[in-house]
Amino acid sequence: MNTLIHHLKANRLVQFAVAILLFWLLAALIGPALVPFTYTAIDSEHSLSPPRTAGHLLGTDALGRDILSRIIHGSRSIFAVALFSSLLSTVVGVLLGFCAGYFSKAVDTLFLAAMDIIMAIPTLVLAMVVLGVLGGSTILSLTLIVSVAYVPATARVARSVLLGEKEKEYVKAARIRGESHLYIMFVEILPNTTAPIIVEATARFAYSIMTVASLGFLGVGLQPPNPDWGMMVIENKEIIAQAPWAVLYPALAIASLVIAISIISDFASKVLIHER
Numbered sequence: 060m061n062t063l064i065h066h067l068k069a070n071r072l073v074q075f076a077v078a079i080l081l082f083w084l085l086a087a088l089i090g091p092a093l094v095p096f097t098y099t100a101i102d103s104e105h106s107l108s109p110p111r112t113a114g115h116l117l118g119t120d121a122l123g124r125d126i127l128s129r130i131i132h133g134s135r136s137i138f139a140v141a142l143f144s145s146l147l148s149t150v151v152g153v154l155l156g157f158c159a160g161y162f163s164k165a166v167d168t169l170f171l172a173a174m175d176i177i178m179a180i181p182t183l184v185l186a187m188v189v190l191g192v193l194g195g196s197t198i199l200s201l202t203l204i205v206s207v208a209y210v211p212a213t214a215r216v217a218r219s220v221l222l223g224e225k226e227k228e229y230v231k232a233a234r235i236r237g238e239s240h241l242y243i244m245f246v247e248i249l250p251n252t253t254a255p256i257i258v259e260a261t262a263r264f265a266y267s268i269m270t271v272a273s274l275g276f277l278g279v280g281l282q283p284p285n286p287d288w289g290m291m292v293i294e295n296k297e298i299i300a301q302a303p304w305a306v307l308y309p310a311l312a313i314a315s316l317v318i319a320i321s322i323i324s325d326f327a328s329k330v331l332i333h334e335r
Contacts, residue, residue: 098286102125144201201274
């Protein structure tokens, strides 16, 4: 931890990325209580108003809805889906990857084949299947879609790090002591593989945000009137010449959050893995 803080103090770019992440996190937590409009409020007299008009700091869309309020409220759903999906894909991926790498060659081969099949399914096709079963786009359904899409990559990382550890002396000593397989995997090996798993989970968080935004842009994300960032871009693209702010600001929100988390993930990779 001291090494991490030392490197963080010396890296202004990462500090800026952390500040952006904290800004959006605070926006998701307390922002809706601070903005002057609800995300569904319609100000028909000021539709397509430019920024800083009639109290609309970032302007309004074609229906007269406040862009700032919709972005702030939308940060909640995008954080919820991205956070829970990255956590779920990490937990399931570690369980599958550890079991595949620890047990027999046949289990490992079957695992690799299954992961290849899942990774071959386009995320949009997977989304259509899950949404068809669950009956619509909700935070739960989007979380399941993104989780399933990213379990294979996380599982492969977990399998790889376990294969690098399972023949080491401390693992052999645990086997000689008669420890159970679960104890060896999750008490002995897991604490020694947390660095690459944390880095992978951080990267998946960034990918999850991009995936949620992409699904919204394609029209299969959270449905109106929910303020989905990707949906805000696609529903306002027809008026980009008249009201570029209606597209620009949600797009900047997506880009700033994804880039910030990517910078933090790259920083964590260098500190936690390269300096182990």
